[in-house]
Amino acid sequence: MKIPIGGVCEPGTTIANKTGGWRTYRPVYDYEKCIKCKLCELLCPDMSVFPKEDGYFQFNYDYCKGCGICANECPKSAITMVLEEK
Protein backbone atom coordinates (compact mmCIF):
# COMPACT_ATOMS: atom_id res chain seq x y z
CA MET A 1 0.00 0.00 0.00
CA LYS A 2 1.19 3.53 -0.88
CA ILE A 3 -0.17 6.36 1.24
CA PRO A 4 -2.17 8.90 -0.79
CA ILE A 5 -1.29 12.62 -0.98
CA GLY A 6 -3.29 14.61 1.56
CA GLY A 7 -4.63 11.48 3.24
CA VAL A 8 -7.38 11.26 0.62
CA CYS A 9 -9.08 7.88 0.54
CA GLU A 10 -12.37 6.22 -0.26
CA PRO A 11 -14.88 5.91 2.59
CA GLY A 12 -15.26 2.85 4.75
CA THR A 13 -11.55 2.33 5.35
CA THR A 14 -12.00 2.25 9.12
CA ILE A 15 -14.00 -0.97 8.83
CA ALA A 16 -10.64 -2.63 9.47
CA ASN A 17 -10.30 -0.65 12.70
CA LYS A 18 -12.63 -2.36 15.19
CA THR A 19 -13.23 0.52 17.59
CA GLY A 20 -15.56 -1.54 19.79
CA GLY A 21 -12.47 -2.35 21.84
CA TRP A 22 -12.53 1.22 23.24
CA ARG A 23 -15.82 0.49 25.04
CA THR A 24 -16.15 0.59 28.84
CA TYR A 25 -19.94 0.22 29.03
CA ARG A 26 -21.95 -2.00 26.69
CA PRO A 27 -25.52 -1.07 25.70
CA VAL A 28 -28.06 -3.90 26.19
CA TYR A 29 -31.67 -3.92 24.95
CA ASP A 30 -34.72 -4.89 26.97
CA TYR A 31 -37.05 -5.82 24.11
CA GLU A 32 -40.01 -5.95 26.55
CA LYS A 33 -39.78 -2.15 26.87
CA CYS A 34 -38.77 -1.27 23.26
CA ILE A 35 -41.48 0.45 21.15
CA LYS A 36 -39.41 0.36 17.90
CA CYS A 37 -39.26 4.20 17.76
CA LYS A 38 -35.91 4.02 15.91
CA LEU A 39 -34.32 6.88 17.92
CA CYS A 40 -31.34 4.70 18.89
CA GLU A 41 -30.61 3.91 15.26
CA LEU A 42 -30.98 7.55 14.18
CA LEU A 43 -28.83 8.98 16.95
CA CYS A 44 -25.98 6.47 17.03
CA PRO A 45 -22.88 8.44 15.91
CA ASP A 46 -21.08 5.27 14.81
CA MET A 47 -23.87 3.59 12.81
CA SER A 48 -23.61 0.70 15.25
CA VAL A 49 -27.34 0.20 15.68
CA PHE A 50 -29.15 -1.66 12.92
CA PRO A 51 -32.68 -3.02 12.50
CA LYS A 52 -33.56 -6.69 12.77
CA GLU A 53 -36.18 -8.42 10.60
CA ASP A 54 -38.76 -8.30 13.41
CA GLY A 55 -38.54 -4.47 13.60
CA TYR A 56 -36.48 -4.37 16.80
CA PHE A 57 -32.83 -3.26 16.80
CA GLN A 58 -29.47 -4.73 17.67
CA PHE A 59 -25.97 -3.44 18.31
CA ASN A 60 -22.85 -4.03 16.28
CA TYR A 61 -20.40 -4.45 19.14
CA ASP A 62 -17.42 -4.43 16.75
CA TYR A 63 -17.82 -0.64 16.37
CA CYS A 64 -20.03 0.52 19.28
CA LYS A 65 -17.74 2.65 21.50
CA GLY A 66 -20.23 2.62 24.36
CA CYS A 67 -20.95 6.37 24.27
CA GLY A 68 -24.40 5.78 25.79
CA ILE A 69 -26.31 8.28 23.63
CA CYS A 70 -28.85 5.57 22.71
CA ALA A 71 -29.49 4.71 26.37
CA ASN A 72 -29.74 8.38 27.32
CA GLU A 73 -32.22 9.20 24.57
CA CYS A 74 -34.40 6.06 24.67
CA PRO A 75 -37.89 7.31 25.72
CA LYS A 76 -38.75 3.96 27.34
CA SER A 77 -35.42 3.34 29.11
CA ALA A 78 -35.16 0.12 27.14
CA ILE A 79 -31.36 0.34 26.89
CA THR A 80 -29.08 -0.25 29.87
CA MET A 81 -25.34 0.47 29.90
CA VAL A 82 -23.60 -2.50 31.49
CA LEU A 83 -19.96 -2.44 32.63
CA GLU A 84 -17.72 -4.55 30.38
CA GLU A 85 -16.06 -7.27 32.47
CA LYS A 86 -13.66 -10.03 31.54
Next chain:
Amino acid sequence: MTPKGDLKMDKMVVVEGSYAVAHAVKVCRPNVISAYPITPQTHIVEDLAKFIADGEIQNCECINVESEFSALSALVGSSAVGARSYSATTSQGLELMHEVLFNVAGMRLPIVMTVANRAVSAPINIWNDHQDAISQRDTGWIQLYGENIQEVSDMTAQAFKIAEDKDILMPAMVCMDGFILSHVYEPLVMLEQDLTDEFLPSYEPLNILDPKKPLSFGAFADPNYYTEFRYMQQKAMTNALKKIEDAADEFYDLFGRYYGGLIDEYQTEDADIILMAMGSIIGTIKDTIDKLRQKGVKVGLLKVRAFRPFPAEAIRKAVKDAKIVVVLDKNISLGLNEGALFTETKSCLYNTSNHVPVVGYMIGHGGRDIRMSTIENIISEAQEVMKSGIKVESQFTDLREELL
Protein backbone atom coordinates in the same frame (compact mmCIF):
# COMPACT_ATOMS: atom_id res chain seq x y z
CA MET B 1 22.01 36.75 -13.20
CA THR B 2 19.06 38.97 -12.43
CA PRO B 3 17.12 39.92 -15.54
CA LYS B 4 16.00 43.51 -15.39
CA GLY B 5 12.25 43.92 -15.30
CA ASP B 6 10.99 46.33 -17.90
CA LEU B 7 7.93 48.34 -16.83
CA LYS B 8 5.90 49.60 -19.75
CA MET B 9 5.11 53.22 -18.84
CA ASP B 10 2.07 53.43 -21.12
CA LYS B 11 0.45 50.53 -19.24
CA MET B 12 1.01 52.00 -15.78
CA VAL B 13 -1.80 53.30 -13.59
CA VAL B 14 -1.87 54.68 -10.05
CA VAL B 15 -4.08 52.61 -7.74
CA GLU B 16 -4.17 51.56 -4.10
CA GLY B 17 -2.16 48.43 -3.21
CA SER B 18 -5.29 46.61 -2.05
CA TYR B 19 -7.02 47.36 -5.33
CA ALA B 20 -4.03 46.09 -7.28
CA VAL B 21 -4.15 42.82 -5.33
CA ALA B 22 -7.93 42.48 -5.69
CA HIS B 23 -7.55 43.04 -9.42
CA ALA B 24 -4.78 40.43 -9.58
CA VAL B 25 -7.00 37.92 -7.77
CA LYS B 26 -9.83 38.67 -10.21
CA VAL B 27 -7.54 38.10 -13.15
CA CYS B 28 -6.52 34.71 -11.69
CA ARG B 29 -10.17 33.61 -12.13
CA PRO B 30 -10.96 32.32 -8.63
CA ASN B 31 -14.07 30.18 -8.07
CA VAL B 32 -14.60 30.76 -4.36
CA ILE B 33 -13.55 33.66 -2.15
CA SER B 34 -14.17 33.62 1.57
CA ALA B 35 -12.75 36.16 3.98
CA TYR B 36 -13.59 38.11 7.11
CA PRO B 37 -12.80 41.82 7.15
CA ILE B 38 -9.91 42.96 9.34
CA THR B 39 -7.71 46.04 9.12
CA PRO B 40 -5.54 46.48 7.03
CA GLN B 41 -6.80 43.68 4.74
CA THR B 42 -10.34 45.08 4.41
CA HIS B 43 -9.98 46.98 1.14
CA ILE B 44 -8.86 43.85 -0.70
CA VAL B 45 -12.03 41.91 0.10
CA GLU B 46 -14.24 44.97 -0.30
CA ASP B 47 -12.90 45.44 -3.81
CA LEU B 48 -13.35 41.73 -4.57
CA ALA B 49 -16.92 41.75 -3.22
CA LYS B 50 -17.63 44.69 -5.51
CA PHE B 51 -16.12 42.89 -8.51
CA ILE B 52 -18.37 39.90 -7.83
CA ALA B 53 -21.46 42.06 -7.27
CA ASP B 54 -20.76 43.85 -10.54
CA GLY B 55 -20.46 40.55 -12.37
CA GLU B 56 -16.80 41.11 -13.16
CA ILE B 57 -15.67 37.69 -11.90
CA GLN B 58 -17.43 34.89 -13.73
CA ASN B 59 -18.17 31.59 -12.03
CA CYS B 60 -17.12 32.83 -8.60
CA GLU B 61 -18.90 32.53 -5.27
CA CYS B 62 -18.26 34.87 -2.34
CA ILE B 63 -19.00 33.14 1.00
CA ASN B 64 -19.75 35.46 3.90
CA VAL B 65 -18.64 34.03 7.23
CA GLU B 66 -18.56 35.06 10.87
CA SER B 67 -14.83 34.63 11.55
CA GLU B 68 -11.47 33.90 9.97
CA PHE B 69 -11.66 30.35 11.29
CA SER B 70 -14.82 29.87 9.22
CA ALA B 71 -13.40 31.73 6.22
CA LEU B 72 -10.55 29.28 5.82
CA SER B 73 -12.71 26.30 6.80
CA ALA B 74 -15.15 27.21 4.01
CA LEU B 75 -12.21 27.16 1.60
CA VAL B 76 -11.17 23.70 2.77
CA GLY B 77 -14.48 22.52 1.36
CA SER B 78 -14.38 24.61 -1.78
CA SER B 79 -10.80 23.68 -2.61
CA ALA B 80 -11.61 19.99 -2.03
CA VAL B 81 -14.39 20.12 -4.63
CA GLY B 82 -11.88 21.53 -7.08
CA ALA B 83 -12.54 25.26 -6.89
CA ARG B 84 -9.68 27.75 -7.11
CA SER B 85 -10.01 29.28 -3.65
CA TYR B 86 -8.77 32.57 -2.20
CA SER B 87 -8.80 34.40 1.10
CA ALA B 88 -7.09 37.37 2.70
CA THR B 89 -6.43 38.22 6.32
CA THR B 90 -3.93 39.60 8.80
CA SER B 91 -2.81 39.65 12.43
CA GLN B 92 -5.35 38.18 14.91
CA GLY B 93 -7.38 36.91 11.98
CA LEU B 94 -4.44 34.84 10.75
CA GLU B 95 -3.76 33.60 14.28
CA LEU B 96 -7.42 32.54 14.57
CA MET B 97 -6.89 30.45 11.42
CA HIS B 98 -3.95 28.64 12.99
CA GLU B 99 -5.59 25.22 13.32
CA VAL B 100 -7.13 25.39 9.85
CA LEU B 101 -3.80 26.40 8.28
CA PHE B 102 -2.41 23.00 9.27
CA ASN B 103 -5.48 21.23 7.88
CA VAL B 104 -5.25 23.00 4.53
CA ALA B 105 -1.57 22.10 4.18
CA GLY B 106 -2.10 18.55 5.40
CA MET B 107 -4.93 17.95 2.92
CA ARG B 108 -2.67 19.46 0.25
CA LEU B 109 -5.22 22.08 -0.84
CA PRO B 110 -3.57 24.82 -2.93
CA ILE B 111 -5.45 27.78 -1.43
CA VAL B 112 -3.84 31.17 -1.93
CA MET B 113 -4.17 33.85 0.72
CA THR B 114 -2.96 37.42 0.89
CA VAL B 115 -1.66 38.40 4.32
CA ALA B 116 -1.54 42.17 4.85
CA ASN B 117 1.09 41.81 7.56
CA ARG B 118 0.23 43.46 10.85
CA ALA B 119 1.46 43.33 14.44
CA VAL B 120 -0.36 41.06 16.90
CA SER B 121 -2.12 41.94 20.16
CA ALA B 122 -1.60 42.67 23.01
CA PRO B 123 -1.17 45.62 23.14
CA ILE B 124 -3.52 46.12 20.22
CA ASN B 125 -1.81 47.62 17.21
CA ILE B 126 -3.04 47.75 13.63
CA TRP B 127 0.24 48.70 11.97
CA ASN B 128 2.79 46.65 10.11
CA ASP B 129 5.29 44.09 11.22
CA HIS B 130 5.76 40.42 10.27
CA GLN B 131 4.90 38.73 13.57
CA ASP B 132 1.56 37.40 12.30
CA ALA B 133 2.87 35.43 9.31
CA ILE B 134 6.18 34.44 10.92
CA SER B 135 4.23 32.89 13.78
CA GLN B 136 2.59 30.59 11.19
CA ARG B 137 5.81 29.48 9.53
CA ASP B 138 5.55 25.79 10.53
CA THR B 139 1.98 25.28 9.30
CA GLY B 140 3.07 24.05 5.86
CA TRP B 141 2.17 27.18 3.88
CA ILE B 142 4.49 28.58 1.27
CA GLN B 143 5.30 32.15 2.34
CA LEU B 144 6.28 34.77 -0.21
CA TYR B 145 7.05 38.40 0.73
CA GLY B 146 6.69 41.27 -1.74
CA GLU B 147 8.59 44.54 -1.83
CA ASN B 148 6.07 46.82 -3.54
CA ILE B 149 2.55 46.57 -4.92
CA GLN B 150 3.78 45.67 -8.40
CA GLU B 151 5.57 42.65 -6.99
CA VAL B 152 2.73 41.65 -4.65
CA SER B 153 0.20 41.91 -7.48
CA ASP B 154 2.32 39.77 -9.82
CA MET B 155 3.25 37.40 -6.99
CA THR B 156 -0.45 36.53 -6.62
CA ALA B 157 -0.50 34.84 -10.03
CA GLN B 158 2.85 33.18 -9.31
CA ALA B 159 1.49 31.88 -5.98
CA PHE B 160 -1.46 30.13 -7.65
CA LYS B 161 0.86 28.57 -10.22
CA ILE B 162 3.30 27.33 -7.59
CA ALA B 163 0.64 26.10 -5.14
CA GLU B 164 -1.40 24.24 -7.76
CA ASP B 165 1.57 22.48 -9.35
CA LYS B 166 1.05 18.69 -9.23
CA ASP B 167 4.48 18.20 -7.63
CA ILE B 168 3.69 20.70 -4.88
CA LEU B 169 0.00 21.04 -3.94
CA MET B 170 0.71 23.21 -0.94
CA PRO B 171 -1.14 26.40 0.05
CA ALA B 172 0.59 29.75 -0.33
CA MET B 173 0.56 33.05 1.54
CA VAL B 174 1.39 36.21 -0.35
CA CYS B 175 2.64 38.59 2.32
CA MET B 176 2.42 42.35 1.84
CA ASP B 177 3.18 44.93 4.50
CA GLY B 178 -0.05 46.23 5.99
CA PHE B 179 -0.77 49.92 5.27
CA ILE B 180 2.74 50.46 3.84
CA LEU B 181 1.70 48.44 0.78
CA SER B 182 -2.00 47.72 1.27
CA HIS B 183 -2.99 51.39 1.51
CA VAL B 184 -0.32 53.07 -0.61
CA TYR B 185 -1.11 54.49 -4.01
CA GLU B 186 1.73 53.97 -6.44
CA PRO B 187 2.10 53.42 -10.16
CA LEU B 188 2.08 49.88 -11.45
CA VAL B 189 1.14 47.72 -14.39
CA MET B 190 -2.01 45.91 -13.32
CA LEU B 191 -1.88 42.15 -13.86
CA GLU B 192 -2.87 41.55 -17.47
CA GLN B 193 -5.81 39.20 -18.13
CA ASP B 194 -4.61 37.85 -21.48
CA LEU B 195 -1.08 37.10 -20.29
CA THR B 196 -2.32 35.65 -17.00
CA ASP B 197 -4.61 33.26 -18.87
CA GLU B 198 -1.52 32.07 -20.69
CA PHE B 199 0.62 31.94 -17.53
CA LEU B 200 -1.87 30.30 -15.20
CA PRO B 201 -3.75 27.24 -16.49
CA SER B 202 -7.02 26.28 -14.81
CA TYR B 203 -6.68 24.33 -11.59
CA GLU B 204 -6.72 20.58 -12.11
CA PRO B 205 -7.26 18.95 -8.74
CA LEU B 206 -5.76 15.57 -7.94
CA ASN B 207 -8.93 14.51 -6.10
CA ILE B 208 -12.44 15.93 -6.26
CA LEU B 209 -14.84 15.78 -3.35
CA ASP B 210 -18.14 14.71 -4.91
CA PRO B 211 -21.24 13.16 -3.28
CA LYS B 212 -21.44 10.75 -6.24
CA LYS B 213 -17.99 9.40 -5.39
CA PRO B 214 -17.42 10.02 -1.67
CA LEU B 215 -13.86 10.51 -0.39
CA SER B 216 -12.30 11.25 2.99
CA PHE B 217 -9.75 14.09 3.00
CA GLY B 218 -7.08 14.19 5.68
CA ALA B 219 -8.10 10.78 6.96
CA PHE B 220 -6.88 9.22 10.19
CA ALA B 221 -3.21 8.26 10.21
CA ASP B 222 -1.91 6.28 13.17
CA PRO B 223 1.75 6.17 14.25
CA ASN B 224 2.46 3.65 11.48
CA TYR B 225 1.58 6.18 8.76
CA TYR B 226 1.77 9.76 10.11
CA THR B 227 5.54 10.25 9.63
CA GLU B 228 5.27 9.56 5.89
CA PHE B 229 2.62 12.26 5.46
CA ARG B 230 4.98 14.76 7.08
CA TYR B 231 7.81 13.56 4.85
CA MET B 232 5.67 14.05 1.73
CA GLN B 233 4.80 17.60 2.79
CA GLN B 234 8.48 18.39 3.29
CA LYS B 235 9.26 16.88 -0.11
CA ALA B 236 6.60 19.10 -1.70
CA MET B 237 8.21 22.12 -0.04
CA THR B 238 11.59 21.06 -1.42
CA ASN B 239 10.02 20.79 -4.89
CA ALA B 240 8.62 24.29 -4.40
CA LEU B 241 12.15 25.73 -4.16
CA LYS B 242 12.71 25.12 -7.86
CA LYS B 243 9.13 25.90 -8.83
CA ILE B 244 9.30 29.36 -7.23
CA GLU B 245 12.37 30.12 -9.36
CA ASP B 246 10.71 28.65 -12.46
CA ALA B 247 7.50 30.62 -11.89
CA ALA B 248 9.49 33.86 -11.60
CA ASP B 249 11.38 33.03 -14.82
CA GLU B 250 8.25 32.05 -16.74
CA PHE B 251 6.55 35.20 -15.49
CA TYR B 252 9.48 37.24 -16.75
CA ASP B 253 9.37 35.60 -20.17
CA LEU B 254 5.66 36.40 -20.57
CA PHE B 255 5.19 39.67 -18.72
CA GLY B 256 8.72 41.12 -18.80
CA ARG B 257 8.72 41.75 -15.05
CA TYR B 258 11.09 40.15 -12.54
CA TYR B 259 11.76 40.60 -8.83
CA GLY B 260 14.01 37.66 -8.04
CA GLY B 261 13.20 33.99 -7.53
CA LEU B 262 13.67 32.66 -4.03
CA ILE B 263 15.87 35.65 -3.30
CA ASP B 264 17.02 38.73 -5.15
CA GLU B 265 20.36 40.49 -4.90
CA TYR B 266 21.23 44.16 -5.09
CA GLN B 267 24.85 45.34 -5.26
CA THR B 268 26.11 42.12 -3.70
CA GLU B 269 28.86 41.22 -6.20
CA ASP B 270 31.66 43.06 -4.38
CA ALA B 271 29.85 43.72 -1.09
CA ASP B 272 31.64 43.28 2.24
CA ILE B 273 28.42 43.99 4.13
CA ILE B 274 25.25 42.18 3.05
CA LEU B 275 21.92 43.19 4.55
CA MET B 276 19.05 40.71 4.51
CA ALA B 277 15.37 41.54 4.86
CA MET B 278 11.85 40.88 3.55
CA GLY B 279 8.98 43.11 2.43
CA SER B 280 8.66 46.85 1.92
CA ILE B 281 11.79 47.69 3.97
CA ILE B 282 13.73 46.52 0.89
CA GLY B 283 13.05 49.84 -0.86
CA THR B 284 14.45 51.87 2.04
CA ILE B 285 17.52 49.63 2.19
CA LYS B 286 18.16 50.01 -1.56
CA ASP B 287 17.99 53.80 -1.26
CA THR B 288 20.41 53.68 1.69
CA ILE B 289 22.78 51.44 -0.27
CA ASP B 290 22.71 53.85 -3.22
CA LYS B 291 23.65 56.67 -0.87
CA LEU B 292 26.45 54.78 0.88
CA ARG B 293 27.85 53.34 -2.36
CA GLN B 294 28.54 56.92 -3.46
CA LYS B 295 30.70 57.21 -0.35
CA GLY B 296 32.48 53.99 -1.28
CA VAL B 297 30.89 51.70 1.32
CA LYS B 298 30.77 48.19 -0.10
CA VAL B 299 27.28 47.25 0.99
CA GLY B 300 24.70 45.09 -0.75
CA LEU B 301 21.27 43.60 -0.18
CA LEU B 302 19.91 40.07 -0.18
CA LYS B 303 16.16 40.27 -0.48
CA VAL B 304 14.32 37.17 0.70
CA ARG B 305 11.16 36.58 -1.35
CA ALA B 306 10.45 33.04 -0.14
CA PHE B 307 10.64 32.47 3.60
CA ARG B 308 8.95 29.06 3.28
CA PRO B 309 10.36 27.00 1.71
CA PHE B 310 13.54 28.48 3.19
CA PRO B 311 16.10 29.25 0.45
CA ALA B 312 19.14 27.98 2.38
CA GLU B 313 21.19 27.09 -0.71
CA ALA B 314 20.53 30.44 -2.41
CA ILE B 315 21.47 32.34 0.76
CA ARG B 316 24.70 30.37 1.23
CA LYS B 317 25.68 31.17 -2.33
CA ALA B 318 24.77 34.86 -2.09
CA VAL B 319 26.78 35.51 1.10
CA LYS B 320 29.81 33.37 0.26
CA ASP B 321 32.16 36.33 -0.18
CA ALA B 322 30.63 38.69 2.40
CA LYS B 323 32.60 39.82 5.43
CA ILE B 324 29.47 40.36 7.51
CA VAL B 325 25.78 39.54 7.14
CA VAL B 326 23.21 41.78 8.85
CA VAL B 327 19.66 40.44 9.11
CA LEU B 328 16.73 42.78 9.71
CA ASP B 329 13.60 41.15 11.13
CA LYS B 330 10.16 42.66 11.68
CA ASN B 331 9.43 39.97 14.24
CA ILE B 332 10.85 38.45 17.41
CA SER B 333 10.89 35.03 18.97
CA LEU B 334 10.30 36.07 22.56
CA GLY B 335 12.70 34.28 24.84
CA LEU B 336 15.33 33.87 22.12
CA ASN B 337 15.72 37.60 21.49
CA GLU B 338 16.10 36.95 17.78
CA GLY B 339 14.05 37.43 14.64
CA ALA B 340 13.23 34.34 12.59
CA LEU B 341 15.18 35.23 9.46
CA PHE B 342 18.27 35.89 11.59
CA THR B 343 18.03 32.58 13.43
CA GLU B 344 17.49 30.61 10.24
CA THR B 345 20.24 32.40 8.33
CA LYS B 346 22.72 31.57 11.09
CA SER B 347 21.42 28.01 11.09
CA CYS B 348 21.89 27.50 7.36
CA LEU B 349 25.53 28.66 7.57
CA TYR B 350 26.52 26.77 10.72
CA ASN B 351 27.59 23.44 9.21
CA THR B 352 29.45 25.05 6.34
CA SER B 353 32.99 26.32 5.89
CA ASN B 354 31.66 29.88 5.71
CA HIS B 355 32.13 31.40 9.15
CA VAL B 356 31.02 34.89 8.21
CA PRO B 357 29.73 36.79 11.27
CA VAL B 358 25.93 37.22 11.25
CA VAL B 359 24.21 39.85 13.37
CA GLY B 360 20.50 40.55 13.78
CA TYR B 361 18.34 43.61 14.30
CA MET B 362 14.68 43.49 15.21
CA ILE B 363 13.13 46.49 13.60
CA GLY B 364 9.84 48.22 12.81
CA HIS B 365 7.68 46.46 15.41
CA GLY B 366 4.07 47.62 15.38
CA GLY B 367 4.62 49.88 12.40
CA ARG B 368 7.44 52.05 13.73
CA ASP B 369 8.91 53.98 10.81
CA ILE B 370 12.22 52.70 9.51
CA ARG B 371 14.31 55.61 8.35
CA MET B 372 17.36 55.63 6.12
CA SER B 373 19.32 57.05 9.07
CA THR B 374 18.49 53.92 11.08
CA ILE B 375 19.75 51.67 8.27
CA GLU B 376 22.90 53.83 8.02
CA ASN B 377 23.52 53.39 11.76
CA ILE B 378 23.11 49.64 11.41
CA ILE B 379 25.60 49.61 8.53
CA SER B 380 28.15 51.64 10.49
CA GLU B 381 27.78 49.26 13.43
CA ALA B 382 28.38 46.42 10.97
CA GLN B 383 31.61 48.09 9.91
CA GLU B 384 32.66 48.07 13.58
CA VAL B 385 31.84 44.35 13.84
CA MET B 386 34.02 43.69 10.77
CA LYS B 387 36.94 45.32 12.61
CA SER B 388 36.47 44.13 16.17
CA GLY B 389 34.05 41.19 16.11
CA ILE B 390 30.54 40.66 17.42
CA LYS B 391 29.71 42.34 20.72
CA VAL B 392 25.91 42.17 20.52
CA GLU B 393 24.57 39.33 18.41
CA SER B 394 20.93 40.38 18.18
CA GLN B 395 19.19 43.54 19.35
CA PHE B 396 16.16 45.80 19.18
CA THR B 397 16.49 48.78 16.86
CA ASP B 398 15.53 52.34 17.79
CA LEU B 399 14.51 51.29 21.28
CA ARG B 400 13.11 54.33 23.11
CA GLU B 401 14.94 53.83 26.38
CA GLU B 402 13.36 56.97 27.87
CA LEU B 403 10.04 55.11 28.00
CA LEU B 404 11.41 52.19 29.98
